[in-house]
Amino acid sequence: MILIHCPYCDEQRPGLEFAYAGEAHIARPADPSALSDEEWERFLFIRANPRGRHHERWRHIHGCARFFNAVRDTVSDKFELTYKAGEPRK
């Protein structure tokens, strides 16, 4: 089983307790109605989808229930690190 380090619980916890929540550090536009259709499309749908190092959101939903960010390798599925929501991109 994959183990994920929750930065709030500060321990390794089984992957079954977590939920994936998409790419990290995508800020919602402050004024959505000012955006063109193309800009809105980019915010909603266009993602980096890298092969390798990926910044993503996870939620310790069956634990402390907090969202946090992780860097995971999309090839090896190895978690490089996790950090609290709101902290700068690592």
Add this chain to the structure above:
Amino acid sequence: MADTPVRSMPVPAEPAVFSGVTIALAAPCARWSLRARDAALLEKVTGLKLPRKIGEVVGETVCLGPDEWLTRAPAGATLPDGAGEKVAVVDIAERALTLTLSGPAAARVIAAGCPRDVERLPFPYASRTVFEGVEVLLQRDAEDAFTIEVWRSFAPWLWTALTQAAADMEHLPA
């Protein structure tokens, strides 16, 4: 005229006794979900001592998350609701029920469906986790004593899964 509340229990009232573990429904109790960014303020409002580390248990109060606690008390107890303060004190007494597992095989029975390293959990300790796909609050009170709190609608399945694991365990070498 006020209606009399009717409480039906979705699991048997009689304990299930196996060699090494007894699984039983605990008496109904009061439960509150406590939320606040400022733990000290929440302590002032409720008069409770709040553990600060996730997983920590002080008396009947558990730290579930960085701004979330659960506290329990005998049925009928009350707690100040903190109206007007930046805290949330929510009565969730009837949302869940508690099963107790006691005996030397209790940890192994729980490990049958829980991905945590159950035998190595410290005590007292409590945390949300999963058992056979169902979210539970797993608490360890002593080497051989656990409680599992689960939302009522999941309780029949949890009871079936736990008693089946305990029955299977009787056929395994210790």
